Amino acid sequence: MAGLTLKGIKKIYPGNDYYSVKDFNMEIADKEFIVLVGPSGCGKSTTLRMIAGLEEISEGELCIDGTRVNDKAPKDRDIAMVFQNYALYPHMTVYENMAFGLKLKKVPKAEIDEKVRKAAKVLEIEDLLKKKPKQMSGGQRQRVALGRAIVRQPKVFLMDEPLSNLDAKLRVQMRAEISKLHKELQTTFVYVTHDQTEAMTMGSRIVIMNKGEIMQADTPQNAYDNPKNLFVAQFIGSPQMNILKAVVCEEAGEVVAKLGALNIKLSEKHQKALKRENQIGKDVYVGIRPAGINMLSKEDNASGTVFEEEIIVAEMMGSETFLHLDTQGNRIVARIDAHHKVTSGDKVRLEMPTDKIYLFHGETEKVIK
Numbered sequence: 001m002a003g004l005t006l007k008g009i010k011k012i013y014p015g016n017d018y019y020s021v022k023d024f025n026m027e028i029a030d031k032e033f034i035v036l037v038g039p040s041g042c043g044k045s046t047t048l049r050m051i052a053g054l055e056e057i058s059e060g061e062l063c064i065d066g067t068r069v070n071d072k073a074p075k076d077r078d079i080a081m082v083f084q085n086y087a088l089y090p091h092m093t094v095y096e097n098m099a100f101g102l103k104l105k106k107v108p109k110a111e112i113d114e115k116v117r118k119a120a121k122v123l124e125i126e127d128l129l130k131k132k133p134k135q136m137s138g139g140q141r142q143r144v145a146l147g148r149a150i151v152r153q154p155k156v157f158l159m160d161e162p163l164s165n166l167d168a169k170l171r172v173q174m175r176a177e178i179s180k181l182h183k184e185l186q187t188t189f190v191y192v193t194h195d196q197t198e199a200m201t202m203g204s205r206i207v208i209m210n211k212g213e214i215m216q217a218d219t220p221q222n223a224y225d226n227p228k229n230l231f232v233a234q235f236i237g238s239p240q241m242n243i244l245k246a247v248v249c250e251e252a253g254e255v256v257a258k259l260g261a262l263n264i265k266l267s268e269k270h271q272k273a274l275k276r277e278n279q280i281g282k283d284v285y286v287g288i289r290p291a292g293i294n295m296l297s298k299e300d301n302a303s304g305t306v307f308e309e310e311i312i313v314a315e316m317m318g319s320e321t322f323l324h325l326d327t328q329g330n331r332i333v334a335r336i337d338a339h340h341k342v343t344s345g346d347k348v349r350l351e352m353p354t355d356k357i358y359l360f361h362g363e364t365e366k367v368i369k
């Protein structure tokens with residue numbers, strides 16, 4: 001069991017003229033489940049590999065349990081890593097695969113046996129112990145890879161996209177299994193994925209990265225409710241937040257976001273913030289989640305911004321329907337309850353309530369509160 005401290009960690013690969021990881025600072029508490037998430041190339045694997053000791057740290061300090069480990073070899077860091085390709089030895093049985101690391105460490109046979117059987121029980125692979133990797137499914141192989149990590153009882157588990165080779169259904173199942181495993185083992189987990197749903201459902205905290213930088217480190221709920229910037233707003237949530245580029249205007253004493261012919265009404269708080277920050281006349285990104293948009297009937301009164309559009313596509317999802325519309329030249333998606341019977345081509349009346357609107361600076365893309 002251990003916490004991790006990353007202080008000003010940077011990585012520049014030899015021959016590159018840019019930092020793959022820029023100034024990564026973070027305290028990871030003991031027993032946390034941290035998920036590093038972001039698009040391809042954002043530096044999440046590099047960060048994980050530096051923690052593992054598989055990649056040299058160019059600048060900064062990494063501590064495990066308060067001890068600096070920058071110069072320690074991977075095997076001396078008390079960590080275990082699970083990779084996306086499982087990296088099992090094909091000629092060994094499941095039992096041998098799981099026992100291998102302990103054997104190298106010269107752990108007594110009886111102790112190895114106890115540890116392997118205990119891990120196999122936790123992962124429900126006891127009946128696979130005599131099989132070889134090629135006789136097993138992807139999900140089973142992934143369990144064995146996890147088993148191999150568990151038997152070593154590391155201080156920290158590192159996982160790099162461990163589920164990306166599995167089909168969608170198995171991925172969902174293994175997601176829950178890994179969360180359960182984390183609870184059982186009571187160990188620190190650092191997990192890398194590019195999949196925001198995986199991050200949201202598994203992490204006690206998620207670290208959203210872009211271009212080598214941390215965009216936000218937060219609980220999944222807070223990252224969803226209070227994104228710090230446009231990148232996080234668009235990355236977290238599915239379908240993603242609608243973003244409309246508008247201009248801040250003041251008309252008859254009221255500050256609005258002008259989107260073509262549509263004046264988007266704003267909350268008192270937003271209006272004050274825009275005035276305070278001298279944003280009148282400047283560009284602003286208006287964000288609204290698909291679920292934040294209300295469907296109105298003809299007679300409904302609404303205090304927010306009301307607009308009428310023709311449905312381009314209505315995607316029926318069972319309990320809900322996603323409406324794809326075009327407003328003032330911008331494609332937007334609204335998520336409505338399936339009891340509204342609508343279809344492509346219908347004209348609908350919708351509302352953007354002021355309290356569901358997010359605003360981001362046109363230049364810095366930071367949230368305006």
Ligand SMILES: Nc1ncnc2c1ncn2[C@@H]1O[C@H](COP(=O)(O)OP(=O)(O)OP(=O)(O)O)[C@@H](O)[C@H]1O
Nearest residue numbers: 013016020038039040041042043044045046047194
């Ligand atoms: N061995 C390497 N040598 C040079 N550049 C590298 C090396 N490994 C990664 N990079 C570069 O560092 C940046 C970050 O890569 P990294 O693999 O950490 O990203 P990632 O977020 O894990 O992406 P992915 O999800 O595609 O694996 C990328 O620009 C990548 O091209």
